[in-house]
Amino acid sequence: MISDGFWLWQFLGRLHPMVVHFPIALLLFGAFLEFFTIGKFQSKLRPGINLMVLAGAVSVLIAAVFGLLLATNEAVEGDLLDLHRWLGIGSAVFSVAVLYFLNQVGKKKQTGKIKAYRAVLFIAAFGVGFSGHFGASLTHGEDFLTETFPWNNSNAYDSGSFDLAAYESGASGLSPEKEMQLIGEVRTVLAHNCYKCHSGAKTEGELRLDEREFVFQGGESGAVISPGNPDESELFRRINLPKNHKDVMPSKGKHLSREEIDLIGFWIEKGAPWPDGAEQKSVYRVAKLAPRKPVLPRLSAGLENPIDLWVNAYFEENELKWQAAVDDRTYLRRIYLDVVGLVPSPEELELFTTDSNPDKRAVWLRKLLDRNDDYATHWLTFWNDALRNDYTGTGYITNGRYNITDWLYKSLQSNKPYNIFVKELLNPTDASKGFIEGIRWRGTVNASQRTEMQAAQNVGQVILGLNLKCASCHDSFISDWKLEEAYAFANIFADSTLEVSRCEKPIGKLASTRILWEELGEMDSSATRSEKLRQLSEYLIQPANGRMYRTIVNRIWKQMMGRGMVEPVDEMENEPWSQDLLDWLASDFVEKNYDLKELIYLIGTSKIYQSQSSGVKSADLFVAADFTFNGMVRRRMTAEQFSDAVSQVFSPVFEEKDLKYNPSQLLTEQSSNTHFTRASLVANNSFLTALGTPNREIVSTNRDSQASLLQALELTNGERLNTVLQKGAAQWKEKYKDGPVIIEEVYNKALLRKPSKKESEIALAALGNSPDVGQIQDFFWAVILLPEFQLIY
Template sequence: MLLFDISAFAQTEVVESGQEPAFWLWQFFGRLHPLIVHFPIALIVVAALMELFTFREFNSKIRPGIMILASIGAISAILAAPMGWLLATNEGTSGDLLDLHKWIGIGTAILSLITLFFLSKIRRRPTSSQIKPFRATLFLTAICVSVAGHFGGSLTHGEDFLTEVLPSKANEFEIEKTPINLAAYKAELTPEKEMKLIGEVRMVLAHNCYKCHSGSKIEAELRLDEKEFFFAGGESGQILIPGNPGESEIIRRINLRKNHDDVMPSKGKLLNKQEKELIALWIAKGAPWPDGAAQQSIYRVAKLAPRNPALPAYKAGLDNPIDLWVDSYLQENKLEWKELVDDKTYLRRIYLDITGLIPSPKDLEEFRRDSRPDKRSIWLQDLLSKSDDYATHWLTFWNDVLRNDYTGTGYITKGRYNITDWLYTSLRDNKPYDQFVKELLNPTDKSKGFIEGIRWRGTVNASQRTEMQAAQNVGQVILGLNLKCASCHDSFISDWKLEESYAFANIFADSTLEVSRCEVPTGKFAKTEILWEELGDIDSAATKAEKLRQLADKLVQPANGRMYRTIVNRVWKQLMGRGIVEPVDEMDNEPWSQDLLDWLASDFVENGYDLKDLIYQIASSKIYQSQSIGYESYDAVMADDYKFNGMVRRRMTAEQFSDAVSEIVYPLFPEEEIKYNPFELQKPEHITPSFARASLVANNPFLTALGRPNREIVSTSREAQGSLLQALELTNGERLNTALQKGAAKWKTQLSDPVQITEELYLKALNRKPNEKEMAIAKASLGQNPDAAKIQDLFWAVILLPEFQMVN
């Protein structure tokens, strides 16, 4: 919607382009069109509605009013047509949408003339032969003027002006947009990176600009959907100078404040910071844009078939096959192994990764006293056997991935289904992953929320209809594939075609889908196919239930190496802080170790699709037990030239932080906030946790501030960077402040000695005793007889420490 200010530039730019400036009077009359056009819309429609009340008695007492309204409305509709033509001619607006509005407007004017003709007839001596055609033309004129008005509003405000405020449209931008990895493009561009950069730029333009500047509508003579038009610019001249973003008009305008006369987009949301930086970077790189579409693909495509590479030669001390692959990678890249972490760090790490909790001082003491040489593997296995704690923690990850939550719009309208019981039970029982996926794709009543739970959105648009959303979500979650771009048109960032997306979406449909390209129906109907023909055929004539059963059987077969690479990559990222492939939803990207990824996937299949076994395999490796690495920015972690050298240091999740505070200080969530309580299903001797785990409560402002997504869309990665909202919530938030106040009061009744209070807090929160300096500061702050307020201040000081909040 990069709409240039016509009133400011109309005169000067026409002269600069070599055209004669339009005569001011014609421009003036043209601009009266929006004013005049409201008369026929209102008056003719009201006249038609009033006419309905005269069907029994034509000469009703409201007849004079109908005659007046219809006459004025018809005359103004006739006047509006030439004024609209003057407006379009003199203001540089064109496009398919304008053409449609113009012809319907002309039709309305003709119908208005006919209506005036019959009005003159019935005004003298109405007969039955005159009344019927009068009414017919009046009603038809009312319909046409309404339709013309709708398209006129679409021209002025955008094609989705009416629908964008509906609940089903609330998250359309969120559905469509994907994170932009700017770091990948800052170095020298390879041909593949250049194509990805162009694709991302075009997606930003499609989401924000095509409403007003594409083939369907061309404001200010500016069209941005094809290279030829983009580089030519609009009525104000060129909008970009390749290689010079600072002098490019488009950069100036997208960076203006909202409501500025020149800001672009002029309607709707402004571009976000990443989108602005992306366009500036693209221009700085010379604004590359390939000529024509017929060229050999340069996109990397990961192989579908599984691969089980032979393990490197055994090395002493590297008993886990993962470490053999890592050692081979480190040698190849001339990198050194990091030192192993101490017992305290390892125990804290596996507790947080397996159960989401911090080990107690008692647990740490027992672990330190354990003299068995393989104690780390034994304790890891023991934690994995704590099935309820494991399920409660990993429920967070799968809730994000599968859009499962406890409350929200869809649950109120009964268009969304909760799968928590099925999901929790599947995790607790360590259901094999192939069966897990089968039950998601060919669901029971308890697991149907992933497929059926998108229906509450309704059909937002053709590319977001419910069947297409199902295809997108299955592609993203199960296959690490981005089909969002290819759901509207052929993808800008891969070789996937629109017809292939529709063929996959047909599997989730009750009937065959008609293909729409950029929201315009093509009249073609899609086939019914899996994205890879090697996986087998789907019977297009089968019922939806049968198609889903066939899909489930064919996707989980061992021949689908992509599916198993996707899940092992996701689990690797959860434990190591970064995937072998990044982003984890784009599995065609280059892994830092193809051999390790392939071996992990093959081993996962050979060991019965056992998720706990996969976690054990990774968490018992030497590389997992090595020192973590901190990075200055998340961009460095996601960069294409990233070199793996160990676990990426990461922050606790919202749930881990909440559970830690609840366990150490005071529960953040009262029992009544629990939305799903799996412990009610357990045997009587099972001990319910002393506090509500954050994964079992509905989302709230506190958890949202700390990074928990709303789960109305698939979320496979959480924001890694801290934010101002988090800082405010952790320092001034009411929920945390209340919990710390109550916790301080409780601690005050149990401990009075400042040394005891400090040591107890450090042992529980940081798994160590305070050093001399920390103890001195704490004693000075608490005083001899600390009150609750001073204890609370100590709580604040400790839980805000990076040492507490980081998984090291």
């Protein structure tokens, strides 16, 4: 639909999509080539760069004019269009500056303006790129790029799967349950097919289909729905038109299937029901908030742990078989790495395997959990990632960030109940305030990254398994959370009332103050910040907040089993492979005084934890809609576990001088007469980063277990590891003279077993009877690259 403007302006406006590709290509490529002239402005690339920049800057101006004509003469509006328009205008302004400075630097004695020319060129190039991105979002939808990502496959929309016969209920009409189901399916069709052009982000023809009020209000041509009369409804007429018809809806993208069209027609025929407000049915899955403790399944022979009863019920339902139990060596190594982050020594394995106690696995697990310092040092890594706590980095130098390491370590060491742990994070002392204070970035930041919104996002993600990042900028396109709800939650963390900004544009409205689920409690909006935090901490930790305890149970399960019951672990709206097990474990966790060690003990003594693990061909399978649980997923050691294992067996990777936190004057671990500093207590560095330790400027609740090119390069050519293995080889050369002895000892300490006959022969052929330091170092390197060393089986 177009407005009644002059035809020539309308024609030129529609040339905008064609013209805009010139500046995107020319200006961006010109700016890219400009990087290669830094240090030598008059390079051989200069004539080509100048020509591209000149053509690109001029075409930016032409595209901006045509774009304004298009926006003026087409019946399109919305916040996305506004953002695209202002970015385009800004790009045009900077393009004029590019033309000016390009002319100036071409003159003699004007070399001082080269920096200014490059600055405006790069800004213009970025502006054109971002403007083009939002322009593509206007034409193809805001999820045009992101919907291709593999982790979005779980939300893929399957059209044409509606059974209209299921809604027929005789002369009395639809039952309330069927009506709500019908409304949900209709909204699903609208959301996946119509919102790209008819929502708050983009409103073509003054028509919005994302909220009840606008649906029945209609567009510039009047009402589009006549309840009870599909044939008189403009919406139904449009979706029935042939795909190449000028009035067909959707005008872009995939045409509606016959089943979808029939569904819309049936809905209109039934009076187009669409309840007001809270009665609306979400098109997204919404996880329940309240706790639930289902009755345990019937007892089964050989299964005593409640976890196994639920797993057995799942296996029976899905016709799956139990895997065999792992041997003592595998189990001991597994619990050592999971509980204290270390590998057992050969002596410890000998004691374990010769222990005649039938309950020795439970006994040894309990002993490990009682090693409070080792436990805290290992789990410090997990919580540092989640709470984005580190020892150095952005914000620490400028006092825009607070370290919580001491509070965190002592909380883990004393096994602080999880409800108190969370309460002290939300209503903090000086020692624990770093999490909700976030990072005060230097300079101007966007509204969605101010510290109050960081707190809302981080608390939502870590503690509640909720993604508020989209809703921090605009109404979420991946859930029902609204912008004003995110701001109301962020307002709890603010000293003064926040003004709501939509896509960086203030809307002239002050935020209210509300918890995300008001059934948990009502916030006092007039209270001070400290009082609001106290209220929030009390409301969130109460047992009625079943979501919080499902979230932590799911995280611990993933740490030990390799994959969460819900995946990704930050998206607790997703369906778990066993809702009953998740609900039962969360309720049991609350009943056992929020004890994380007891949760670990329960999982670690289960038959399913003690069963053989399996590999996964692709990480995509973790989030597949048809995922089937069959046991533990094999996983790679974390960077810290790998570093400590190398330190235990060969030579310390880190020394006392690398230590950034000294928890209790226990600077080092001692194993096999070797002292070393645990990797979780040192600052992030290139070695740990290459092996997967994240940048803790953002919350990180998942580490990729797949090997990467960067890891391979670090393990084969990294300076730190090379030095460590070289030093270790020299030490081993002094202690063990003979090649066969070295082979035997390395296998014993690194892999907790003797080498096979073939392995001994291959190793001896490489080492010889009296190897030098270089040969021993190469042997060390070959062993640590073995999957048997790097993986947790």
